[in-house]
Amino acid sequence: MIDTTLYRWLRPLLGQRGFASRVPERLRPRGTSSRVSRLAARYDADVDAAIQRLWPKARVYHDREFAQDRADFLLVVRGRGVMVETKVKSDPGLFRGSTLPPLLDRLQRDGRRLVVLLNQGDPTPARELVAAKLGDKARIVVWSGPEHDAELRAAVEELIRIECRHP
Template structure:
């Protein structure tokens, strides 16, 4: 049997030690929201594959605030896709978007923010302020909203041809 007081003194001097490094800890989201986000990402991924069967879809597996969740490449042109999940149907202000918008503003990339529910008006204003016509926010909660998602992405793709 190991004397825990001795090992605490030897390795931690009696202080409680963190077992998980800061960068691996959950970021303050509840597990319910995380499960919703994972499921929503899978649904959006399926919608993108359904709407653009010949497109290449790249997933960012690492959680960062300054990179989008998906890169959708259609006919050689790319559009970033960021998914956002709200657990309530309230207003979506886009408070988590600025690091991503800053990066995309510098890179000149196009962005579609796909929101599961809620009023996206403040987020639309934020995206328009930072990206202008290179970004948009769409509410998508299932196949009945496919036309909205398709229209938003295709509008950004058409715009890329005009601007080049």
């Protein structure tokens, strides 16, 4: 019979089995913890490909760590930066934007522009939230593939035309 206390003591030396279940969700690497996280990782890759396709000369910076107050991408087009946040819903219902306030607060202080890309759903409640915090410096676009590239391009180009960086 194995002494469980000895096993718990040796477990860090033998390997990290079960490690992911003990680590809080906010500290786990992206794309490994659930079905939605895997969908989010795939969606981020599709968004990255779309950005490269629509703005081949633009610089794109990726935030590989999960943080609620930082956007997933920084897109720099013609010297102007636009933050891009991706949101994945597993159902086509309403998107209320309940996870956006930390990011919106930070961007409101920094005076940055933001495009929120949603894979599906109705973003009307979230649009109201974003408009209240960032006004005309933010857009929410439902983007699920190349067929929605025109909406993505229009949203980013509108934000690039905004002259003032700070309120």
